[in-house]
Amino acid sequence: MWIRDRRARDIPVVERFLVERDTRMCARAGKLVDALAHPALLAEENGELIGVLTYILEEKACEVLTIHVEDSWRGVGTALLEKAEHIALQAGCDVMFLTTTNDNLDALRFYQRRGFQLTRLLPGAVDESRMRLKPTIPMTGAHGIPLRDEIVLRREL
Numbered sequence: 001m002w003i004r005d006r007r008a009r010d011i012p013v014v015e016r017f018l019v020e021r022d023t024r025m026c027a028r029a030g031k032l033v034d035a036l037a038h039p040a041l042l043a044e045e046n047g048e049l050i051g052v053l054t055y056i057l058e059e060k061a062c063e064v065l066t067i068h069v070e071d072s073w074r075g076v077g078t079a080l081l082e083k084a085e086h087i088a089l090q091a092g093c094d095v096m097f098l099t100t101t102n103d104n105l106d107a108l109r110f111y112q113r114r115g116f117q118l119t120r121l122l123p124g125a126v127d128e129s130r131m132r133l134k135p136t137i138p139m140t141g142a143h144g145i146p147l148r149d150e151i152v153l154r155r156e157l
């Protein structure tokens with residue numbers, strides 16, 4: 001497996017990967033963002049796309065917009081996140097942050113194990129996004145948990 005930056009010619013395959021996971025249009029903090037319009041890291045194995053991380057690089061902070069892998073528990077997510085942290089550090093950022101949802105216990109575990117701290121809870125933010133921005137957000141999320149709230153996690157670099 002190896003990780004590389006997305007190039008212009010990767011756009012169709014990355015678009016398919018994101019659309020299949022309903023994550024191309026990404027709702028968070030009351031805004032809908034097109035993940036495809038931002039830089040991405042691709043994880044590949046034998047020429048196949050097995051993971052995508054999209055991010056927004058600001059002056060001092062790097063936001064992980066989306067991170068998805070084809071098969072969990074193989075180190076792909078960790079490799080993508082480590083590469084994003086490396087890019088953020090090189091760019092002079094001193095913080096990484098991201099938003100996840102209240103049902104995503106796997107992601108909460110994953111990020112906290114990697115040094116991220118829960119810094120903000122936005123109760124009802126997902127309900128709001130479903131109503132105003134992205135009607136395809138399901139009512140029920142992972143583990144049968146009602147999908148309602150956003151949680152912001154942050155890690156100093």
Ligand SMILES: CC(C)(COP(=O)(O)OP(=O)(O)OC[C@H]1O[C@@H](n2cnc3c(N)ncnc32)[C@H](O)[C@@H]1OP(=O)(O)O)[C@@H](O)C(=O)NCCC(=O)NCCS
Pocket residue numbers: 066067068069070071072073074075076077078079098099100101104106107109110113
């Ligand atoms: C969250 C997500 C990106 C994590 O990616 P992942 O590839 O499963 O993560 P990793 O495999 O790197 O790490 C997960 C665990 O597997 C372990 N692992 C890695 N390689 C392994 C291997 N070969 N054998 C056994 N375990 C392994 C890691 O050590 C880690 O455990 P730890 O946290 O106790 O250290 C992934 O689950 C995912 O795509 N989820 C769906 C989308 C999503 O929720 N995205 C986040 C939205 S905010």
